[in-house]
Structures are given as C-alpha cells and as structure tokens.
Amino acid sequence: MTSTRPSRAETIDAATPASRNRVVDFLRAAAITVVVLGHWTIIAVDPDGGILPHGVLDGARWTHPLTWVFQVMPIFFLVGGYSNGLSWRSARRKGIGYAEWLRTRLRRLGIPLIPLLLAWLVIGVVAVLAGAPTSTVQLASQMALIPTWFLAAYLMVILVAPPCLWLWERLGWWSIAGGIALAGLVDAVSIAADQPLLGYPNYLLVWAAFHQVGYAWLDGRLAGTGKRLGLAAIGLVGLLLLVLVGPYPVSMITAGGDAISNSSPTRVSMAFLGMLQAGLVLSFERPLEALLRRPRIWFATVLVNQRIMTWFLWHLTVMVGLAHLLLALDARALFPEPLMGAWWATRPLWVIALLVLTGLVVLVMGCFETPRADDRPAPPVWKPLAAAVCVIAGLAVMASVGVAGESGVTWWWPLLPVVGLWGFGVVAVGRRRGVTGPT
Numbered sequence: 001m002t003s004t005r006p007s008r009a010e011t012i013d014a015a016t017p018a019s020r021n022r023v024v025d026f027l028r029a030a031a032i033t034v035v036v037l038g039h040w041t042i043i044a045v046d047p048d049g050g051i052l053p054h055g056v057l058d059g060a061r062w063t064h065p066l067t068w069v070f071q072v073m074p075i076f077f078l079v080g081g082y083s084n085g086l087s088w089r090s091a092r093r094k095g096i097g098y099a100e101w102l103r104t105r106l107r108r109l110g111i112p113l114i115p116l117l118l119a120w121l122v123i124g125v126v127a128v129l130a131g132a133p134t135s136t137v138q139l140a141s142q143m144a145l146i147p148t149w150f151l152a153a154y155l156m157v158i159l160v161a162p163p164c165l166w167l168w169e170r171l172g173w174w175s176i177a178g179g180i181a182l183a184g185l186v187d188a189v190s191i192a193a194d195q196p197l198l199g200y201p202n203y204l205l206v207w208a209a210f211h212q213v214g215y216a217w218l219d220g221r222l223a224g225t226g227k228r229l230g231l232a233a234i235g236l237v238g239l240l241l242l243v244l245v246g247p248y249p250v251s252m253i254t255a256g257g258d259a260i261s262n263s264s265p266t267r268v269s270m271a272f273l274g275m276l277q278a279g280l281v282l283s284f285e286r287p288l289e290a291l292l293r294r295p296r297i298w299f300a301t302v303l304v305n306q307r308i309m310t311w312f313l314w315h316l317t318v319m320v321g322l323a324h325l326l327l328a329l330d331a332r333a334l335f336p337e338p339l340m341g342a343w344w345a346t347r348p349l350w351v352i353a354l355l356v357l358t359g360l361v362v363l364v365m366g367c368f369e370t371p372r373a374d375d376r377p378a379p380p381v382w383k384p385l386a387a388a389v390c391v392i393a394g395l396a397v398m399a400s401v402g403v404a405g406e407s408g409v410t411w412w413w414p415l416l417p418v419v420g421l422w423g424f425g426v427v428a429v430g431r432r433r434g435v436t437g438p439t
Contacts, residue, residue, distance in 0.1 A: 009299035022292040022301070023285050024079045029304035031075040036315045038070045040354050041347060042253065043143065043316075044338035045323045047330075050136075051143055052338065057255035059339045064251035068239070071252035071263070073150060074274030075281065077207050080154060081214015084161040085168075098162055100378035105158050106387055106426045109151065112309040112368045113391070114421065116317065117398075117414040120144065124403040125411070134404045140324065141402030144317040149399035151313075152392045153203045153266065157211050159388055164208055168215045176216075179209025183268040191247055191260060199265040206266045210274040217282065225283050232279025238272035307366040311358065314365060318358045376428065383424040390420020 006014070016022070042063075044055025056063055084105075091101045120141055127137045157164075167175040183205040190199035213231075216222050222231065242248040248269045249258040262269045292298050304311070326334055336342035394416035403414055421427045 007295070009295040012302055013293075013295035013298050016298065021082070021289075022298060023288050024082050025305050026288060026292055026301050027075055027281065028079045029301050029308060031072040031079070032308055032312050033304065034070060034072045036311065036358075037351065038253075039146065039316055040319055040351055043319065044343075045327070045335055046338055047327065047332040047335040050327065051139060051320065051323055053139075053143060054254060054256045055338050057251055057253060058257055061257070064249070064255065067250075067252040068273065068276070071270075071273065072277065073263075074210060074270060074277050076150075077154070077157065077211045078214045078217070078274065078278050078281075080157065081161075081211040082218045083214070084158060084211070085165055085215045085218045088162050088165055097378055097381075099381040099384055101162075102158070102381075102384040102388070103379055103426055104374065106155075106384055106391070106421070107374065109155065109158075109309065110387075110391055110417070110421045110426055112313060112365070113148075113151065113395075114418050114427070115365055115368055116145075116313050117394075117418055119317070120403050121409070121411055121414040124409040124414075128404065128409055134406060134408060137404040137409070138402040140320050141398070141404060142400075144320045145395075145398045145402065146316055147312055148395040149264070152395040152399065153207050155388055155392050155395075156204045157207050159385070160204070160208055161211070164212055165215060168212050168219075172221070173216070176209050176212045179205055179212070180268060180271050183209060183271065187268050190265070196260070196265055199267065202266045202268065206268060206271050210271045213274065213278055217278075222282060228279045228283045230279070232276050232283070235272045235275030235277070235279060239269060239276060242269045242272065307362050307369055310362045310366045310369050314361045315354070315358050318361055319354055322354065322357060374428070376425075379425055384426060387420045387424035387426045390424070391417040394420070 042054065042056040044052040044059075046052055046055070052058070057067075087105075088101060091097075124137050124141060127140075128134060164175070171178070183202045186199060186202050186205060190196060190202075213222075222228055243250055247260065248262060248267060249255065249260065251258060252262045252270065252273055254261040254264045260267070262273075292301065336346060394413050397413050401410070401413075403409060403411075
C-alpha cells in the first residue's frame, strides 16, 4: 500500500489550533493587500510632471465615493483590537507585565522597519550628493514612506490598548461612544479654527476608540447578523450626515482639491467609516470561516501574514524606485497620460510589474520579520515607552516631510526610530536568532 503525504498547505491547516479565528488573519491580509493595490493605482506618474501623489483622486472626482470601499485602514484597526485584546489577556494570565508585553509588540513592528529607514537615509544622501534637487528627494521619500503614518498611529493605539481594554470591560459601548464624542470635539475646534494641527490628537482618539470595536468582536458583543448590520447602519448614517450636512469631504483618502482631509489628520468620519465596514464585513464571518477551512486558501492567508509588514512597508519604495528609473531613462512610451484610456488599460501591467519587484524585495527583506526568541527579563516600563515615543515621533515627521528639506537630508529623523529601538533595549544587538510560534 502507498500513503499520500500531506501537502504543505494541509500540514499547516492541520497544525492550526481550532481556537484560532482564521477570519482575523484573513481580514488583516486582505486589508493590507487592498491598501497596496490602491496606492499603486491612485498615485499616478506623468512623464512631464513626475509623481502625482493624488493623481487619480485629483483628476477624477467620480472615484471619491469608491474610497468608502478602498480606504480599509479601519479594518486593520478592527483586527488589531481583536488581536491586541487577545494578546494582553493572555499576557495577564501568564503573569507577563505591560513592559514586557509592549517590548514584544514593538519588536514585531519595529524590527522590519529598520532596514527601510536606513535604506532611505542612504538613498537621500546619495541622491543629494549626486545633484538631485532636495524637493525631488523630499517628494520621493514622502511617497515611499506613506505607510509610516499608519504605523505611527497604530503604535500609539498599542500603547493605550491595555487601559482601553480595562475601560471596555467596565463601560462597554460607552467607552467607544465617549472616545468618538471627544474626537468630534477635537474636529470641531480644528475645523473651526482652520488649523489641521489641532486635529492631530484624533490620530489617537479616533483609532483608539474604533480599535475597541475589535474588543467587542472578541467578546461576542457583536454576535449575530442583526447587531452587525446595526453597527453598519450607524456608520452609514453618521457618514452621510458628516458628508452631506457637515464639512467633511466624500473622499476618505486625502485629495488635493478638498478643503479638509478625512485622513490627514484622522477625522471622526473614519470611525464611522470603520463601523460601516466592520458591520458589513463581519456579517460574512461565517462563510469566510468556512472558506478558510480550505487548506490552500488558509495557506495563502498564512503566507501573506508571515511577511505582511515587509509587503506593506516596501510597496511604495518599489513603486517610487521604478517610476524614477523609467523617468531617468526617458521611457515616455511607458507613461501614457494619466486617466486616459491607455492609462487605465495599462494599469494591470503596471501592477503586475510592481508585484514581481515587490515580491523580490520581500524575499530579501522578509528575514527581518521572522520572530525571534527573546528570553530577557522584563525591562523597566519607561524603556519600551521611550522607544515607542522615538519611533512614533520619527515616523510621524517623515510621513509629512520625507527625509530631506531645503538644507539637505534631515538624517536625524530616519535615525530616531532606529536609535530608539536599539538604545532603549527593544532590539538586542548580537543575540542569536531563534524561532518562536505565531504571534
């Protein structure tokens, strides 16, 4: 008799604990994939004007309503709430304190970030020394480092995830409503004063409040289609009121022609968008769960999640690099006029080329995402907090201004997160790599 050996997909499927919510992993992978494909589409390249950051949104206003579908950052915060709630409760049961828990989360997010920041520091210095205008270097690095605004916001939410879980466990839905109400007040002041800077607290307030919807999902407080569609209805009504009656634009992604942005800084509208998306997506949790019981589909989901940070962090660097290479070669035939028929027809080829190149980068840089054993004693709580502040500060600035200014390369901003992670003990230099289980 001959026995058929199980495939790798079947092996991984069999090794997955029955208690694992596969939909969480699927939604994380799907959300990041949509973000990547969306960025590659809305950022246009003109042979005369160079990179157009909001090319599609600025030139085709009919695309603005589509951002209600393709702006999927709320979904990542939804699954983040589920995962962080599960992780922190597990840490409490094992007697792991906040400092050690936070250091582990920072390692997971921060280590894959280091090579990207060092690469852009080198690119900036070399480009300026080679005579490239600092304005060109600034725009290129701004575009490439767009993903860092999300990472800065997500790290802020992780810092407050345990106390927010404490609030959720005692106040329930009122903790979410209170956070959204505070975010609305911040918006009112910021918009009335015409000062976007006053709206920056909402990077924390909006996302921390919506992040708790993930706690509701984890605790079964969103069980049943009725509750989920009710959440979606609240989100839809809130969005329509904000857009049709209030001053908020239709586009959920920053567009050059809008007086204010829903995402920069984050506005309360993003919380309502999140409710709409979460309610609708979770209504399909059962069929999604059944679909993910198929070994091949689950295997693909696991593969994406294993390298999800690398895929997310590097996808715009690849796009910016390819665009500037082709512009330098004066390959005008490869850049049809944005938004014309030929431009739309060549989008699939553009995406395929970027997928291949990004895949190669992921193969090389993905090693930084491999989990490492860390058996060090718990640090004093101020150390991971200080490291997180360094990372958040550096990323927030670079997402706005890139790595260059009028005076040249602003080398201290890309180095600040790296030095913070190393100097405050999150990254242990010289330790041997070890393999741990999935996080």
